[in-house]
Amino acid sequence: MTEFVAPEIDWLALAPLIVVLGAGVVGVLLEAFVPAKARRMTQIVLTLAALAGGLAFVVVLWPQIVAQPVQVVGGSVTLTPFALGAQGIIAALAFLGVLVVADRTATGQDSFAPTASAVPGTSYEDLARRSGLEQTEIYPLLLFATGGMMLFASTDDLIVMFIALEVLSLPLYVLCATARRRRLLSQEAAAKYFLLGAFASALFIFGVALIYGFAGTVRLLEIAMAMRQGGLPLEGMTGLLVAGVLLVTVGLLFKVGAVPFHAWTPDVYTGAPTPITGFMAACTKAAAVAALVEVLYRISIGLGGASPEALRQLQIVVVVVAVLTMVVGTAVGSVQTDVKRLLAYSSIAHAGFLLVGIAGFNLQAQSSTLFYLLAYGIATIGAFAVVTLVRERRVTAGSGEDNGPVADDGIVLGEATEIAQWAGLGRKAPWLTAAFALFLLSMAGIPLTAGFIAKFGAFTGAVSGGLWWLAVLGVLASVVAVAFYLRLLVVMVFQPAPADSGVEPVETTPGVEPVETTPVVEPVETGVSTTTTATMARAQVAAPQRVVVTVVRSRGPAALAIVVCAIATVILGVFPSPVLGLVEQASKFVP
Amino acid sequence: MFPWLTVLIAWPLVGAAVVGLGALGRSRTGSASAGIGLARPLALLFSLVEVALLVGAFAAFDPGAAAEHQLGETYPWIPQIGATYAVGVDGVGLLLVALSVVLVPLVLLAAWREQGRDEVRLRRFVGLVLLLEAFMVAVFCARDVFLFYVLFEAMLIPAYFLIGGFGQGAGRRRAAVKFLMFSLGGGLIMLAAVIALYFLAVGAGVDPGRAFLVDELVAVDLGTAAERLMFIGFFIAFAIKAPMVPVHSWLPDVAGNASPGTSTLLICVLDKVGTFGMLTLCLPLFPEASRWAAPFVIALAVISVLYGAIMAILQTDLLRLVGWTSVSHFGFIILGIFTFTPLGTAGSSFMMLNHGLATGALFLVAGFLVSRHPEKSQQIADYRGLRSVTPVLAGTFLVAGLATLSLPGLATFVSEIMVLIGAFSGEPAGSAAWAIAAIPGVVLAAVYVLLTYQKIFTGAPAAGLEALPDLRVRERIVAAPLVAGLLVLGFVPGLALTYVDAPADESAALTAIDEPADAAAQMGSDK
Secondary structure (H helix, E strand, C coil): CCCCCCCCCCHHHHHHHHHHHHHHHHHHHHHHHCCHHHHHHHHHHHHHHHHHHHHHHHHHHHHHHHHCCEEEHHHCEEECHHHHHHHHHHHHHHHHHHHHHHCCCCCCCCCECCCCCCCCCCHHHHHHHHCCCCCCCHHHHHHHHHHHHHHHCCCCEHHHHHHHHHHHHHHHHHHHCCECCCHHHHHHHHHHHHHHHHHHHHHHHHHHHHHHHHHCCCEHHHHHHHHHHCCCCCCCCHHHHHHHHHHHHHHHHHHHCCCCCCCHHHHHHHHCCHHHHHHHHHHHHHHHHHHHHHHHHHHHHHHHHHCHHHHHHHHHHHHHHHHHHHHHHHHHHCCCCEHHHHHHHHHHHHHHHHHHHHCCCCHHHHHHHHHHHHHHHHHHHHHHHHHHHEEEEEEECCCCHHHCCCCCCCEEEEECCEHHHHCCHHHHCHHHHHHHHHHHHHHHCCCCCHHHHHHHHHHHHHHHCCCHHHHHHHHHHHHHHHHHHHHHHHHHHCCCCCCCCCCCCECCCCCCCCCCCCEEEEECCCCCEEEEEHHHHHCCCCCCEEEEEEECCCCCHHHHHHHHHHHHHHHHHHCCHHHHHHHHHHCCCCC | CCCHHHHHHHHHHHHHHHHHCCCCCCCCCHHHCCCCCCHHHHHHHHHHHHHHHHHHHHHHCCHHHCCCCEEEEEEEEEHHHCEEEEEEECHHHHHHHHHHHHHHHHHHHHCCCCCCCCHHHHHHHHHHHHHHHHHHHHHHHECEHHHHHHHHHHCHHHHHHHHHHHCCCCCHHHHHHHHHHHHHHHHHHHHHHHHHHHHHHHHCCCCHHHCCEHHHHCCCCCCHHHHHHHHHHHHHHHHHHCCCCCCCCHHHHHHHHCCHHHHHHHHHHHCHHHHHHHHHHHHHHCHHHHHHHHHHHHHHHHHHHHHHHHHHHHCCEHHHHHHHHHHHHHHHHHHHHCCCCHHHHHHHHHHHHHHHHHHHHHHHHHHHHHHHCCCCCCEHHHCCCCCCCCHHHHHHHHHHHHHHCCCCCCHHHHHHHHHHHHHHCCCCCCHHHHHHHHHHHHHHHHHHHHHHHHHHHCCCCCCCCCCCCCCCHHHHHHHHHHHHHHHHHHHCCHHHHHHHHHHHHHHHHHHCCCCHHHHHHHHHHHC
16 A cells, blocks of 8 residues: 655645636635625726736746746646746736726726626516626636636646646636627627637547557656657657647647637637637737647657657648748738727737747747737737727717717717727827727837837747748738738728718617617628617607717726736837846746 | 937937827817917927037037947847947938938928917827937937837838828828838848848857847858848848839829928938938948849939939929939939949938938928918919019029039039949949939939929919919028028038048948959049
């Protein structure tokens, strides 16, 4: 009988994860015990505090981990500086993301359905809204997702990685379905995400099984070491390993949103509540890319010793995916007519640029990847935060015409996401437009913004890995990308707002209680969605109304997030060296 | 030592921040906001103080050693990627800084009434102009390739907003996008070359923390193939910027649609970054590749000279015409640079300054003219017989036009003749033949200037234009320094040549292989 030995656990090293996931559990309890009135505020405070706490522990741990990486709980959590850096970035981005989630704006409503379980368009849904219900479960869900992401980026064990993948994915599937408006679209997005995500998870776990079959272990470092030393029972069958690694990589590339595993991205990003889209686009991508880097890098160490040929093939796969992702992301993105879809394709294109940096398989690429994730994440969260504030408003005809004052009494509807609707935004909301323009310029990689330093790092990473032609391709793709960001910029800044928003007069009862009705989305053949209002049918003939585009005031959190993102974008663009210094420390990979 | 250059860069930034404060407020049209409008006087004050600072920089600069980069400052900026903040100017750089700094207050004055009473719009305009000024000054001072690249790209953004937001033409948004896409496309190709250059320099043993510094890179032997590739990368970016046929097509669109003030800054200063880059980066960094490409470049330059001039003659739009004349003149500048003779290079450097003065004057005066037309028409055919109506305007236009066609006695004549003589004795094969081929460009210039003058100002005044007011005091103040500059430098070119001769010798020595040293001395004594 072997005696059970309690493992030595370095609790401090686990602290960032424990704080975030623990707060998620506490959040679930709060749902049960805190009165409904105070629930929302309690949840927000708890969530933000947990994320800030997680980030604080990352900072505390930093010097220790940089000096000596640790393995905790038998290697289930492997804290390298890179992993810890990824954790910090995820926590920081999640903090900004939650700020956007928490904003109710001047309309007094957040972006989430009062009861996500109600069937869209039913009287039950109507009742829930009228009685002011709120779905505060989104905050614990966000914490679980964030915790899963942090674990995803910091484990060496493929089984733990799979669990982390599920922990981060399941809450996201749910969150995608909770949009207040365009609920069918939102639920469709969640269903798509779930089905394709489950498929990707299956591929991932199958790949893990193959790798286990080859190496007899699911620990990446042990695999790498064993391959270097030789003597594995199936030594000759590196094909098994390569197939396994490819399947695992596919699972990860799905989360990254790389072509050809990107098909879900535009639909899910469009359908999900916009704050969640921002959170997903920034944090999920960060976690998935960090995990991809760890897997590929550790495998490449092993393969480099055992079978350079196989390593070369793996590299070719990554390069091909990178090229495809850049080309498809930028090319398809340039013909989009919806802001959220455009940002979705932009995120695909950025996955491509990230892969360009990763494909070099070297240490320099690791640090540039972290910086890229930070710069991209900040711009993304900021951009989606701006999207949440640009709304449609139904007003009496005549108000707001010829740039006159818009009556404030109109009912604010959902987000105005058609690019054409953004015309003249520069006149209506100059500060917001300036911030959005800054985020677009950063994503386009214009110098003196964070995006430029990030892109520069990714391309130098590729060049130092000997892939200079890939860097040239990346540069060319950037030119196309610039064109599509510019298109949006031109509409916002230079185009005057259309004199008439081109919306046919809607008939409704004057004096009807200004409670917002749920626009039900009916997809029509053209693919453009039209909004009709369920209760409109009963309305009597009254003053014609029209829909104008308006900018609602933030209640603070989202505005704070936008300001922080904008300032960070400029600072990281002009004086990036402190942060670059930190991420450089993070690239000390310990195999 | 007083950091003149950093102050020159930082001061307009401060100005942009101060003036731009509130630029993002809601824009109101009409006279509803009857604010007194501090923005204009404030911006003008900032730009005039900048001129005073420039005088200080000139005083600190030693013309005796104009070939050296003086007033230098070097600080680490982003050590992780090897970028430094390194500034310094030689004589050519200083003259171009001077051109930018002097043109800005004139442009501000010229645009005094342009934005109407819309205070917010006005603040945006002057804020962007000051921001652009900071970038322009900085880019001529940059001695670090990375810094140069960053500024080269970053200054496109204020320029883009100036073109797209404040022009008169209906096509200004398209023009702005076209401008930005051309420039960014070229810039990104240059970025690939910049990255490659860094890695080659580090590979050759340069300290990674200094591997973007031009002074370090000059000494690196890149190997023929790599050097040529990188030359192409840099040259495409500069050729687009310059602009040179066949990548010039954005320029006439911008000239025709942007406001004259914007065009002045853009074409007279910003585009000089292209030729300045060829002179101070392409030649010293890639001397062998420059010689290799020279026959091709010279051919394109001469084609630019002729094509630009012919297109100018064919234009019906006054501002587009001025734009096309610049294509022609930039051809001359590039021709001079790639002759590799001290005379040609010095002529090109001098011409960069003169073109700024002459074309600036032409753009601004043309803008004054257009602003007088009841319908703000830019069509030459809409004007007739204004000499008797607005004699001062006509006279100023004539002087600016004569400067454009390089009349002896004006500064442009000196520089153009230097370029042509330089080209006759130029190094690259066939240089003399190309120089002869470029001469019709001089004749064509006379055609487009004098024909235009004749159409607009002679004959009986057109209906509706009989009572146009002549140049106002403010407008005369704008035109006077430019005209004076052209005249003074025409009679005493030595004032500017002191600053460009030594750098030209240096540049010729860098690109020379062996014997041109005494040829250089000979040409030097000729002038």
